Amino acid sequence: MTFPPFLHREVLGNALSQYLIAALILLVGAGLRQLLSRLLSKVLFRLTKRYTAGVTERELHDLLIQPLSVLFLLATLYLAFSVLRYPLPPDAVPGVEPWPKVALLRLFLLGVIATITWVALRLVDFALLVVQRRGELRETPAIRRLDHQFLPFAKDLLKVLVIIIGLMVVLGEVFGVNVTALIGGLGIGGLAVAFAAKESLENLIASFTIFLDQPFGVGDLVTAGDVSGTVEKIGFRSTRLRTAEKSYVTVPNKSMIDKPLDNLSLRTSRRVGFTLVFDQKTTSAQLHAIIAGSLEAMQAHPLVTQDVQMKFNALTPAGKEVTVQYFVDTTSYDEYLNVKEDLNYRIIEVVEQYGGAFAGTAPAPAPVAGKV
Numbered sequence: 001m002t003f004p005p006f007l008h009r010e011v012l013g014n015a016l017s018q019y020l021i022a023a024l025i026l027l028v029g030a031g032l033r034q035l036l037s038r039l040l041s042k043v044l045f046r047l048t049k050r051y052t053a054g055v056t057e058r059e060l061h062d063l064l065i066q067p068l069s070v071l072f073l074l075a076t077l078y079l080a081f082s083v084l085r086y087p088l089p090p091d092a093v094p095g096v097e098p099w100p101k102v103a104l105l106r107l108f109l110l111g112v113i114a115t116i117t118w119v120a121l122r123l124v125d126f127a128l129l130v131v132q133r134r135g136e137l138r139e140t141p142a143i144r145r146l147d148h149q150f151l152p153f154a155k156d157l158l159k160v161l162v163i164i165i166g167l168m169v170v171l172g173e174v175f176g177v178n179v180t181a182l183i184g185g186l187g188i189g190g191l192a193v194a195f196a197a198k199e200s201l202e203n204l205i206a207s208f209t210i211f212l213d214q215p216f217g218v219g220d221l222v223t224a225g226d227v228s229g230t231v232e233k234i235g236f237r238s239t240r241l242r243t244a245e246k247s248y249v250t251v252p253n254k255s256m257i258d259k260p261l262d263n264l265s266l267r268t269s270r271r272v273g274f275t276l277v278f279d280q281k282t283t284s285a286q287l288h289a290i291i292a293g294s295l296e297a298m299q300a301h302p303l304v305t306q307d308v309q310m311k312f313n314a315l316t317p318a319g320k321e322v323t324v325q326y327f328v329d330t331t332s333y334d335e336y337l338n339v340k341e342d343l344n345y346r347i348i349e350v351v352e353q354y355g356g357a358f359a360g361t362a363p364a365p366a367p368v369a370g371k372v
Helices: 016-051 057-082 099-136 141-173 179-184 187-196 198-213 253-258 284-300 333-353
Strands: 221-224 227-234 238-242 248-252 261-263 270-278 309-316 319-328
Touching: 016 057, 057 099, 099 141, 141 179, 141 198, 141 227, 198 227, 198 248, 198 253, 227 248, 238 253, 248 253, 270 333, 284 309, 284 319, 284 333, 319 333
Parallel strands: none
Antiparallel strands: 221 227, 221 261, 227 238, 238 248, 270 319, 309 319
């Protein structure tokens, strides 16, 4: 291929034709990198289609399109600048690369390793997404619950391993560190690092304990120490809870197992207990009628178990104390509140029906003769 004579003019050690070829490579690469990224992800999806039930090709594209585009851009930069010669300074030593060129090459290599690591992290996301979708097709609730607890933990663990491998490759290829000798020579330094990372190691061990013992799972309502909430994620280092105030609380895994843990979702029922104080003018006949009517109302409710108690518990200067206790057969907090409210109204209606009065309140009108 022949160029016009003016393109043979050299600038900084390169002909203008070389700059033109490099610019064309950059333009073509920039224009095709999105297309090539989609084509590569499409080929990858076709190769793994038989194993990726439940995952769409669009989801794979969304995960890989950005890192693959950056990877193709770096490849385009390499091809474009390989056409050019790096200008050597007058004082350059033969056989020794100038430090600006070495720095640029190392920076480029660092970008390539970081992008490949990015692609690997997205592939981990894709693999775990496939496992999650396949798990959702299973009919066993216990298996689905295990998947919801295991998958976030496995994702975090695999990503940490990928990042560690990426860092090791950077140390060896970019900075020229002997990684094998570095790992073997940690010695006392590694022990010091272990002590410095004591909390992280404890949380890591606690995460394995949570996974193996399964004291709770994603979706459970738990109380650990002073924190109560619904488990939304069990991670590599911490557990995320959604509280009743809708705040998002992150609790270290070590704290989840070091303190007494109450898994409220595993309760067979919810307890309701309180004390009613009637004034001294409420007669024993009225108390008998109020207790009998309230017991009948509570026992008749479809969500109240048979463990219903209502007793004249104490006689004090403040009034006559009656304790109430029953259990609501539900694990839903909203349903529990609805049952509690409904029975509170029923008890008040019974008290008003038989002319009783709570301490500190005016007595209710006496019942009309002939009415129950």
